[in-house]
Amino acid sequence: MQFTHPETAALYADVVAAGPDLVVGLDFDGTLAPIVEDPTQAHVHPAVPDLLVELADRVRGVAVVTGRPVRQALALGDLDAVGTRITERGRSFAVLGQYGNERWTGSERRVVSPRPPAGLAGFLREVPALLRRVDARDAYVESKGLAIALHTRRLDDPEGAFSRLLPVVSDAATRHGLAIEPGRLVVEVRAPGMHKGLAVAGLAEQWQAKGFLFAGDDLGDVEAFTELTAMRSDGVATMAICSHGGDGPPELEELADHVVDGPDGVVEFLRRLVVDLDGAGGSR
Ligand SMILES: O=P(O)(O)OC[C@H]1O[C@H](O[C@H]2O[C@H](CO)[C@@H](O)[C@H](O)[C@H]2O)[C@H](O)[C@@H](O)[C@@H]1O
Numbered sequence: 217m218q219f220t221h222p223e224t225a226a227l228y229a230d231v232v233a234a235g236p237d238l239v240v241g242l243d244f245d246g247t248l249a250p251i252v253e254d255p256t257q258a259h260v261h262p263a264v265p266d267l268l269v270e271l272a273d274r275v276r277g278v279a280v281v282t283g284r285p286v287r288q289a290l291a292l293g294d295l296d297a298v299g300t301r302i303t304e305r306g307r308s309f310a311v312l313g314q315y316g317n318e319r320w321t322g323s324e325r326r327v328v329s330p331r332p333p334a335g336l337a338g339f340l341r342e343v344p345a346l347l348r349r350v351d352a353r354d355a356y357v358e359s360k361g362l363a364i365a366l367h368t369r370r371l372d373d374p375e376g377a378f379s380r381l382l383p384v385v386s387d388a389a390t391r392h393g394l395a396i397e398p399g400r401l402v403v404e405v406r407a408p409g410m411h412k413g414l415a416v417a418g419l420a421e422q423w424q425a426k427g428f429l430f431a432g433d434d435l436g437d438v439e440a441f442t443e444l445t446a447m448r449s450d451g452v453a454t455m456a457i458c459s460h461g462g463d464g465p466p467e468l469e470e471l472a473d474h475v476v477d478g479p480d481g482v483v484e485f486l487r488r489l490v491v492d493l494d495g496a497g498g499s500r
Pocket residue numbers: 243244245246250251252253254255258281282283284358360365367369399400401402404434436
């Protein structure tokens with residue numbers, strides 16, 4: 217692996233050395249799956265299913281940590297089958313959906329989820345009027361059970377529509393006691409109190425991680441990166457990988473230890489990690 221800075225090479229060496237006690241967390245859209253216009257058509261890079269199985273053989277646990285509902289991620293990533301393969305090999309695999317609000321593991325195979333937040337139904341009723349007010353009637357409304365995501369990617373002026381929509385949605389979310397999660401040409405409205413940083417901390421505790429590598433591409437991954445920084449100061453070997461591409465936020469790149477080129481770059485990185493974990497004696 218070529219790293220621009222010697223410090224990055226040292227972080228990577230520490231993560232590889234954590235080997236069997238390493239946890240790998242991976243975001244879905246923009247990281248394992250290329251960004252596409254229609255969210256229902258986002259599928260993982262073809263190498264991902266086998267690669268997750270190979271990785272899980274060598275580390276403490278692999279988790280997909282996504283803003284997607286778990287069931288969607290399972291379907292779009294063929295992750296149910298991946299979970300079966302990993303669990304049959306006696307290894308650990310989890311999918312944490314809706315920013316950690318939903319949980320599924322390869323061994324338990326059921327989605328554990330809270331109830332939708334109280335204000336969500338009221339917010340949804342306001343959505344058509346909100347969209348009309350900012351001239352974004354045709355925005356795609358993704359109903360996620362625990363959240364509503366409003367997408368502007370398929371509009372004529374996606375960035376302009378997103379900029380107009382964000383403050384209006386933020387105001388409405390506050391009135392309904394909800395939080396917003398802005399992302400790549402999407403703003404999501406959901407319950408406050410959970411984020412990917414808490415999801416990562418929970419996985420680290422559950423799997424007793426001595427190392428944690430996380431890859432993400434969007435604002436919703438910032439808290440996961442921040443949690444890795446906190447874990448590092450507690451002596452855990454960590455590495456934050458930014459899957460760079462198109463309209464990804466510069467904030468995440470600035471927080472990252474290493475930047476790769478979208479899902480292709482993530483796959484290349486993980487392939488190399490598998491090889492280096494074997495070199496360090498991590499294969500079972
Ligand atoms: O945490 P993630 O796995 O990155 O999920 C975040 C959101 O991703 C999805 O939207 C993004 O991907 C779409 C498909 O490529 C793209 O059309 C959209 O512009 C992106 O924002 C998903 O639809 C959301 O529900 C997720 O919250």
